[in-house]
Amino acid sequence: MSRTPLVRPAPLPELPPEFAYLDEEPEPTGSRTRRRRRRVLTALFYLLLTGIVLFLGRYVRADDGDPIVVPAVPAATAGVSTEAPSAPAPASPAPHPHEAGTSGKFRSVTGYGPVLGTAGPIRRFRVVVEQPVSADAAADFADEVNRALGDPRSWIHTRKFRLQRVPMSAKAEFTVFLASARSSEEMCRKGGLETDGYTSCRLSEQVIINDDRWVGSVRGYGAPLSTYRQYVINHEVGHQFGHGHESCLGKGRRAPVMMQQTYGLKGCLANPWPYPDAARP
Template sequence: MGKRAAPAGRRGKQSRRRGRGRRGPVSRLALPALVLMTVALGGGAALAHFNGTATDDSAAPGPQATTATEAPTTDAPAPRPTTAKPTPTPKPKPKPTTAKPKPKPSPKKTTVPQSGAGTFTTAQASGDAVGTGGSLRRYRVQVEDGIELSAHGAAAEIQQILDHPRSWAAHGRGRFQLVSQNADFVIRIATPDTADALCLQQGLNTHGELNCETADGVVVNLKRWMLGSPTFAGEAVEYRHLIINHEVGHEIGIRQHMGCPGPGKLAPAMMQQIKGLNGCRSNAFPYAEDGSYITGPIVS
C-alpha cells in the first residue's frame, strides 16, 4: 500500500524544520566572513548576540589601547617653583674723601690802649750781669700803669734779649745787668700817647708809632711791643729783639742810623726798618749767625 500522505499541518512543520536545517550550515559558514567584514568596517562589537545565543566573552573585542604614555609617578614632592633673585646692582664705591684741614682759629686780636695813666711801675727784679766785656751798664724796666702787661715779665724778656748770642753783650760791646734801683738807664714801655709825650721832650716826633732814645733811657711804644711792625717778616716777639737792640745800640754810643747794604742782604739792627727795608731782608740782631757785624751805609 502506498504511504499515507502526512497531514497538511505536520508537513508544514517538517518543511520548516528541514528548511532551517539546510540554512544552518550556510549560516555557520557565513559567520566568520560576516565577523571579518564587520571588523574591517570598524564594527568589531556589532554582534553581541546571534540567533538569541550569547557569544563567548573572550570573543568580545577589548577596549582600544591608548597610545599616550603616562608620566611615571614618584613619591618625591614636586619641586617648588623658584623665583630668581634679582642680581643686585653694585653700589658705586665711595670716592675717598680727603679730610679738609680744620681752619686754624683766628688769633685773639690784641687791643692796645692809646693812652694810659702816665705813671709807671718798676719791675722788682734783678739778675746777673751778662756780656763778655766792656763797661757795665745797669738798667731797670718800667711799665705804664693801667695796661695789661706785667713789669716783671717784661723785665725777664728784655734780660733774655740782651743775653742773646747775636746781641751786643755776646760780642764785647758791653755788659748789662737788670736791677730795680740805682740804674744807669731805664727802659720804659708806654702807650702811644705817653710815648709820644716822653719822646717829644727830646724834640722827637714819634707820631704814635715809633720808639725813641732819651736822655735817661729808652722809650718803647706799647703798640710796637705788642703788634710788631708791618714791614718786619716775623712775629712780634722777634720784633722786640730789634726794638731793644736798636735803642740799646744808641745807649752804647752808636748815634747814627744805617741804610740797606744791598738788595737781599740782612738789614742792620741800626736801620729804621719800620720806615722801609729798601730791598733788604728784615733782621732783629746786630750780628749774623757767623758772628760778623751787620752794617750798612750811614744815613743820619
C-alpha cells in the same frame, strides 16, 4: 573967535635904575616880615645841623663797640725822631691786647736780673711799664728785654761790657720804658723828638718803647712779632750805646739792626741783632 592954544604937559623924567622898583606894586609889610623870618629860621636850622654833624663826627666806635674819641690832627712839631720818616707812617696791623696802661704813671720792675755777658764792666739798667699793669705783665716785659740784650748776637758780643737789670733803688745808666702810644709820643716830644705816636725813641738815659709797636709790630715786616721786639730793643739800646742809623746794604741782605726797620726794609731782610754772624752785617 580966537582959539586958546592947547598946552601939552612936559613929559615925566625917566627914573634912574635904582628907583625902578617904585614902578612895581610894593610888597605887603607882613609878607616881607614872614619871608625874612623864614630865612633866619632856615639859616639857624643849617647851623644847628652842621654843629650836630661836627659833634657826632668826633666819635667813632672801636671794633669792640667801645666809643673812642678821635683826636684832632696835631700841628707839625719841630724835632727829629730816631725813626722819623720822610713819608707818612705805614698803616699798623690789626690791634692786639695792649700790655701797657695809659695813665702816664709807671711801675718799676723790682729785684735784680741776671748778669748778661761774659766779660767787661757791668752796665746797669732799669725796666718800668706804664700803669695800670699787673706785676706779672711787667715782669714778662723785663724778661723779654733780658732775652734780647742777653743774646750772644746782641751788644754783649764784643765782650767789652756786661749788662744787668736793677731795681729803681739802685744806680743805673739808663731806663727802658714800655709806654702807650700817647705817653711815648709825649715823652719823646719833651726830649725834642717827634714820633707821631708811631715809633719808639731814645732820649738821654731813656729807652722808650711804643706799646703799639710792641704788641703789633709793623705791617709787612716779614718776620714774627718776637723778632720785631728783639729788633726794637736792640735798636733803641744801640742809640743809648752811641750808635747812629745805618742803611740797607743791598737787596736780600740782612738789615743792620740800626737801620730804621720800622719804616720798611728797602729790600733787606728783617734782622734784630747787631752781630747775627759774629760780625756786623
